[in-house]
Amino acid sequence: DTGVSQDPRHKITKRGQNVTFRCDPISEHNRLYWYRQTLGQGPEFLTYFQNEAQLEKSRLLSDRFSAERPKGSFSTLEIQRTEQGDSAMYLCASSLFEGIGELFFGEGSRLTVL
Amino acid sequence: QKEVEQDPGPLSVPEGAIVSLNCTYSNSAFQYFMWYRQYSRKGPELLMYTYSSGNKEDGRFTAQVDKSSKYISLFIRDSQPSDSATYLCAMSPNTGNQFYFGTGTSLTVIP
Numbered sequence: 001d002t003g004v005s006q007d008p009r010h011k012i013t014k015r016g017q018n019v020t021f022r023c024d025p026i027s028e029h030n031r032l033y034w035y036r037q038t039l040g041q042g043p044e045f046l047t048y049f050q051n052e053a054q055l056e057k058s059r060l061l062s063d064r065f066s067a068e069r070p071k072g073s074f075s076t077l078e079i080q081r082t083e084q085g086d087s088a089m090y091l092c093a094s095s096l097f098e099g100i101g102e103l104f105f106g107e108g109s110r111l112t113v114l
Numbered sequence: 115q116k117e118v119e120q121d122p123g124p125l126s127v128p129e130g131a132i133v134s135l136n137c138t139y140s141n142s143a144f145q146y147f148m149w150y151r152q153y154s155r156k157g158p159e160l161l162m163y164t165y166s167s168g169n170k171e172d173g174r175f176t177a178q179v180d181k182s183s184k185y186i187s188l189f190i191r192d193s194q195p196s197d198s199a200t201y202l203c204a205m206s207p208n209t210g211n212q213f214y215f216g217t218g219t220s221l222t223v224i225p
Contacts, residue, residue, distance in 0.1 A: 042218050105150075105158045110155070
């Protein structure tokens with residue numbers, strides 16, 4: 001499978017716990033994006049990387065959220081001290097810097113905070 | 115005002131109908147436009163990609179961009195029950211920048 005892979009697909013946690021999501025992009029893609037989607041809404045931008053550099057972060061990304069992309073390959077998104085409002089689908093997408101830059105999404109990681 | 119406005123529907127049509135989905139936007143800098151299809155509890159799947167104004171056709175799907183009106187459309191001909199999904203528009207000023215998404219339109223095609 002050469003698509004974007006995300007893990008875990010679903011995470012249930014208690015308020016106050018930390019969670020981490022992993023994304024493996026399409027292998028030749030050098031850009032990687034994190035989006036968040038709540039029910040009935042479109043995806044909202046969180047952050048993106050070009051190779052290992054984090055180039056842009058949304059103001060939605062509070063200091064409880066941190067994303068990394070070591071060595072420009074896979075990426076992790078960590079949420080510390082989770083709150084019920086963090087419950088959402090966390091989507092990862094990748095694209096090529098060169099060319100027209102279409103975003104290809106993974107299946108998402110659904111977070112439920114109890 | 116949101117960057118991208120999209121009627122959430124829901125839209126219900128009989129099988130074989132022509133479906134028209136639309137988005138409006140406020141940022142005149144947008145020049146890259148995409149349409150995604152999203153099934154329930156799945157990630158968005160890229161359907162169409164257009165640059166600047168004009169039309170693009172791919173099988174039963176046609177994407178149109180009218181930058182002068184800040185209006186984009188997706189037409190689905192001969193709609194099928196398998197087209198039942200949420201359709202998201204997305205746009206960006208430049209490749210590689212963040213893409214701004216509409217809220218999605220829920221479509222049901224009735225057999």
